[in-house]
Amino acid sequence: QVQLVESGGGVVQPGRSLRLSCAASGFTFSNYAMHWVRQAPGKGLEWVAVISFDGSNRYYTDSVKGRFTISRDNSNSMLYLEMNSLRGEDTAVYYCARVGTDGYNYFHYWGQGTLVTVSS
Amino acid sequence: DIQMIQSPSSLSASVGDRVTITCRASQSITTYLSWYQQKPGEAPKVLIYAASSLQSGVPSKFSGSGSGTDFTLTISSLQPEDFATYYCQQSSRTPYTFGQGTKLEIK
Numbered sequence: 211q212v213q214l215v216e217s218g219g220g221v222v223q224p225g226r227s228l229r230l231s232c233a234a235s236g237f238t239f240s241n242y243a244m245h246w247v248r249q250a251p252g253k254g255l256e257w258v259a260v261i262s263f264d265g266s267n268r269y270y271t272d273s274v275k276g277r278f279t280i281s282r283d284n285s286n287s288m289l290y291l292e293m294n295s296l297r298g299e300d301t302a303v304y305y306c307a308r309v310g311t312d313g314y315n316y317f318h319y320w321g322q323g324t325l326v327t328v329s330s
Numbered sequence: 331d332i333q334m335i336q337s338p339s340s341l342s343a344s345v346g347d348r349v350t351i352t353c354r355a356s357q358s359i360t361t362y363l364s365w366y367q368q369k370p371g372e373a374p375k376v377l378i379y380a381a382s383s384l385q386s387g388v389p390s391k392f393s394g395s396g397s398g399t400d401f402t403l404t405i406s407s408l409q410p411e412d413f414a415t416y417y418c419q420q421s422s423r424t425p426y427t428f429g430q431g432t433k434l435e436i437k
Contacts, residue, residue, distance in 0.1 A: 245426070254417065254428060254429075254430050254431045255366075255368075255374065255417055255419070255428040255431075256428065257419075257424075257425055257426040257427065257428065260424065260426070269424040269425070270425075271425045272331075272425070305373055305374075310376075310379060312379065312380065312383070314361075314362055314364070314379050314380045314421060315362065315421035315426065316364035316376055316379040316380075316419070316421055317364070317366070317374070317376060317419070318376055318379075318385075320373035320374060320375075321373065322373060323373055
């Protein structure tokens with residue numbers, strides 16, 4: 211069965227960096243685009259970034275452009291989110307998500323999320 | 331960016347009721363629209379994709395319709411487990427924006 215397991219969250223000071231990881235299993239990782247979606251405490255869902263199946267294309271929401279980098283390691287079925295220059299507004303649960311197979315880019319599978327708290 | 335406006339933001343209903351949530355896109359997204367259910371402390375779960383396709387394993391009490399800019403999610407015969415927050419999301423173009431959510435509460 212498809213499984214996505216995020217890790218790497220924690221408490222970090224403003225301006226510092228953090229790297230999130232997402233371990234994928236149960237499917238051929240290299241066949242799928244992967245996304246990061248976040249949710250601030252008590253707030254709605256916000257799409258963060260996407261990386262194509264082969265890593266050749268990456269897109270970001272405006273608020274993280276230039277600070278966050280999405281990457282992947284297809285040989286180890288791992289997805290990453292490198293977060294630099296963190297701000298208080300980056301505090302959120304971060305989910306990795308895999309798209310469905312029907313070409314509509316919806317988020318079929320989600321991890322359990324990892325909490326990032328940016329605070330001094 | 332494509333804005334997704336959901337209404338209502340909150341909804342109070344009784345067990346057995348039928349409810350409808352609407353989502354409007356700021357420009358045409360054809361049928362690149364999905365609906366998610368989220369319960370406290372859990373990851374979202376996809377209910378509907380491609381505007382009207384029911385995700386495998388999701389009860390048929392959930393249905394979606396619409397195309398272009400206007401979409402609806404209908405839930406029939408509400409049960410206690412259906413009280414949650416619902417989000418629409420467009421995947422026509424990046425950034426893949428979500429609606430602000432509709433919190434469905436028990437009356």
